[in-house]
Amino acid sequence: MIRNIVFDLGNVLISFKPAEYLEKNNYPEELKKIVLTDIFASREWLMLDNGDITAPEAIDSISSGSTLKKDQIERIFERRTEIFYSIEDNIKILPELKKRGFKLYYISNFPNDIYDDVKKAYPFFKLFDGGLISAEVKISKPDIRIFRIFFEKFNLIPGECLYIDDIEKNVISAISAGMQGYTTFGATDISKSVEKWLILSSG
Numbered sequence: 001m002i003r004n005i006v007f008d009l010g011n012v013l014i015s016f017k018p019a020e021y022l023e024k025n026n027y028p029e030e031l032k033k034i035v036l037t038d039i040f041a042s043r044e045w046l047m048l049d050n051g052d053i054t055a056p057e058a059i060d061s062i063s064s065g066s067t068l069k070k071d072q073i074e075r076i077f078e079r080r081t082e083i084f085y086s087i088e089d090n091i092k093i094l095p096e097l098k099k100r101g102f103k104l105y106y107i108s109n110f111p112n113d114i115y116d117d118v119k120k121a122y123p124f125f126k127l128f129d130g131g132l133i134s135a136e137v138k139i140s141k142p143d144i145r146i147f148r149i150f151f152e153k154f155n156l157i158p159g160e161c162l163y164i165d166d167i168e169k170n171v172i173s174a175i176s177a178g179m180q181g182y183t184t185f186g187a188t189d190i191s192k193s194v195e196k197w198l199i200l201s202s203g
Helices: 018-024 029-040 043-049 055-064 070-078 093-099 115-121 123-127 145-154 168-176 191-202
Strands: 004-007 014-016 084-086 103-108 130-133 161-165 180-183
Touching: 018 029, 029 043, 029 070, 043 055, 055 070, 093 103, 093 123, 093 191, 103 145, 130 145, 161 168, 161 191, 168 180, 180 191
Parallel strands: 004 103, 004 161, 103 130, 161 180
Antiparallel strands: 014 084
């Protein structure tokens, strides 16, 4: 029986789409490509999520190998929280699940330096019974160890947890760790499909 619903954050409850942000803010096409490649697709970006480096260290490292100037990279880092916005159609399911007695958690690849700001910005975090970010434990999804640490931290039985993520390989890893899994594939309204999944799994 599912007792705990565990959510990814990025592009499940909070949209994070740098390409859209850059386009809306009228970045020239060539500059947009460089920013996406040299910052958001960089090794340093993954290291930030993993808690291996700080934001200033990431900026220094990126600037040493990029055609972007250091102040351009710094501006992008300063505006990271502007890229986020809540996905209201998905968030609306949280209070309903809570009312039905499910405990709510999250596991997300997330850097430490903006985590507290993001938590404060979105009231729905108050509905969670707990959560775990990659930078906290220096392990990122889809590494199966992050799920095992999560179970131990909150004393949860894997088979009683449903994990929801927009990235299939993360869901596959969660299933390998003993959880039930559901992939949203970027859907912005998961309420009906999750409801259907819960009905089918309980039957």
